[in-house]
Amino acid sequence: MKGMLRDDAYFSPENIFCPERGVDAHVRSGFKIAIVKILLFQQIFKSYQTLLFCFVIYAIIDALREDIAKKATTHIERVNMTIAECRRDYIQNECDPSIRVTILEDFCRSREECMAKDPSSHVLKSTIVAELLGDVINTFTKQLDWKALAFVVVSILM
Numbered sequence: 001m002k003g004m005l006r007d008d009a010y011f012s013p014e015n016i017f018c019p020e021r022g023v024d025a026h027v028r029s030g031f032k033i034a035i036v037k038i039l040l041f042q043q044i045f046k047s048y049q050t051l052l053f054c055f056v057i058y059a060i061i062d063a064l065r066e067d068i069a070k071k072a073t074t075h076i077e078r079v080n081m082t083i084a085e086c087r088r089d090y091i092q093n094e095c096d097p098s099i100r101v102t103i104l105e106d107f108c109r110s111r112e113e114c115m116a117k118d119p120s121s122h123v124l125k126s127t128i129v130a131e132l133l134g135d136v137i138n139t140f141t142k143q144l145d146w147k148a149l150a151f152v153v154v155s156i157l158m
Contacts, residue, residue: 064132071128079119086114 094100095108141149 067132068125068128071132072123072125075123075128076119079117079122083115083117083119086111090115 089095090108090111093104093107093111095104095111100108144152
């Protein structure tokens with residue numbers, strides 16, 4: 001009946017965690033089960049946190065890819081508009097070599113070079129990424145006042 005009595009000396013922390021001091025096997029197995037449950041819960045929680053973190057990173061990367069694609073398309077459209085403008089100037093100024101006026105020689109050559117541009121070669125992804133990163137940082141800092149921004153910077157540095 002010694003193990004069934006509930007006196008404070010028997011259930012003190014020294015006796016509970018030291019098996020040689022008289023805690024019976026039933027009490028020890030109960031603590032082992034509790035510890036296993038805690039460790040299992042902890043592992044499940046950490047797995048959930050890891051999956052959530054991976055999802056957030058994936059969402060950020062996916063959003064950045066979409067933004068880069070949109071900006072690249074915008075840049076290509078801008079270059080295409082410039083090429084169309086060059087083509088229009090070329091036709092308006094009668095820059096065809098058979099009827100070209102000598103005074104317009106340099107102007108017509110620049111329009112020929114402009115029309116020969118490849119729109120996709122003028123779009124640099126590094127430039128787009130730098131623009132996008134700048135836009136993100138500007139948008140983020142514009143929304144915060146100086147106290148909140150200082151808190152974020154100090155939090156990151158610690």
